[in-house]
Amino acid sequence: MLDFHVICSIPITMASISSTYLKLSSSTLLPQHNSYRFAYARRYDESYPALFINPRQFRCSTSQLWSWSPASKTFLAPPRAAVVAADTLVRDAGATALVLSGAYAFVTAFDNIARRGSIPQSLSRKLVHIFSGLLFMASWPLFSTSMEARYFAAIVPLTNCLRLLIHGLSLANNEALLKSVTRQGKPEELLRGPLYYVLMLALCAVVFWRESPVGVISLSMMCGGDGIADIMGRKFGHVKLPYNQDKSWAGSISMFAFGFFISMGMLYYFSALGYFNLDWALAVKRVALVSLVATAIESLPITKLMDDNIAVPIATMVMAYICFCL
Numbered sequence: 001m002l003d004f005h006v007i008c009s010i011p012i013t014m015a016s017i018s019s020t021y022l023k024l025s026s027s028t029l030l031p032q033h034n035s036y037r038f039a040y041a042r043r044y045d046e047s048y049p050a051l052f053i054n055p056r057q058f059r060c061s062t063s064q065l066w067s068w069s070p071a072s073k074t075f076l077a078p079p080r081a082a083v084v085a086a087d088t089l090v091r092d093a094g095a096t097a098l099v100l101s102g103a104y105a106f107v108t109a110f111d112n113i114a115r116r117g118s119i120p121q122s123l124s125r126k127l128v129h130i131f132s133g134l135l136f137m138a139s140w141p142l143f144s145t146s147m148e149a150r151y152f153a154a155i156v157p158l159t160n161c162l163r164l165l166i167h168g169l170s171l172a173n174n175e176a177l178l179k180s181v182t183r184q185g186k187p188e189e190l191l192r193g194p195l196y197y198v199l200m201l202a203l204c205a206v207v208f209w210r211e212s213p214v215g216v217i218s219l220s221m222m223c224g225g226d227g228i229a230d231i232m233g234r235k236f237g238h239v240k241l242p243y244n245q246d247k248s249w250a251g252s253i254s255m256f257a258f259g260f261f262i263s264m265g266m267l268y269y270f271s272a273l274g275y276f277n278l279d280w281a282l283a284v285k286r287v288a289l290v291s292l293v294a295t296a297i298e299s300l301p302i303t304k305l306m307d308d309n310i311a312v313p314i315a316t317m318v319m320a321y322i323c324f325c326l
Contacts, residue, residue: 088146088148089148091143092143092149095142095143095152095153098139098142099142099156100155102139103132103156103160106128106132107177107180110124111176111179114179114180115175115179121179121180122183122230122234123231124180125183126227126228126231127227129181129197129226129227129230131223133219133222134219134262136153136157137204137219137220138266139153140153140209140210141210150205150206150209154202154206156201157199157201158198158202161198161199164190168187168189168190169187170187177190178190181194182194193309196310200310204218204219204313212276212324213267213320214317214321214325216263216267216270217266217267217320218317219313220263221259221263221291221294221312221313222312222316224258224262225256225258225260225263225294225298226255226308226312229251229255229258230251231254232250232254233250233251233252236248237249237250244299244301252299255294255299256295260291263287263291267287286323289323290316290320290323293315294312294316294319297311298311298312
């Protein structure tokens, strides 16, 4: 015969198990995250494999960034997991379509401006250079937190890459495109700077994505710093650098200043959305150092050997990785 106390303890034990299950389930349904608006996006994320750059110093702790424990995964029923996977796919596909539409509208607008001659061709080209990359990077939070989201985002620059290849190889003709993104209006120019530019956008999206300051700083320096440096250099660049007569002090100073401030602004943007945490006093010094190195690389007389759209982002990636990841 069972002891009376044992029999009485059975309901208490069952209640305890039920309470534990509800707590674990609630952690899956409503994770604790810095911002409730982004709680949905944090539900079913997996940790990043070693293949991708995943710095440790600036990241949230595991309990902060991933708001559900491995134990809670065991209570995730397969039908629910399938629904979540489908929702993630729909969200990423929708975000891709939205960003593609926005990019097409943006480029088309500048094509029309260039066709009418409303602004100088050099200014139109640099405005496209500055804003297309920064707006693409700013759109990353629209995508889900699944591992596949970065590949959906990369579809946008790769689609533009295909467009540049078609027109650069003279398979199709688009005079407005040539005026808006090339220096001399020649189709083969599309296969150099503009093509390298969109490839760097895709590379940073796939390799670094939004959890790493490395990609954010790299694109900020390439799009904002280098783009504004050209505009300021053309307008105020009367005093040339002693070792490179194609570059000016005004352009280099603008490269450093605007690259630094745009990088800090984009870092704050992604940090405010909860993608990483930074020690801002230390981050300011590190970003300043990265900006200085990127400016020095951009000022070198190596344009004929390596395009700025390759040299600047690669140098920035290496330096930012050293500063933020090692």
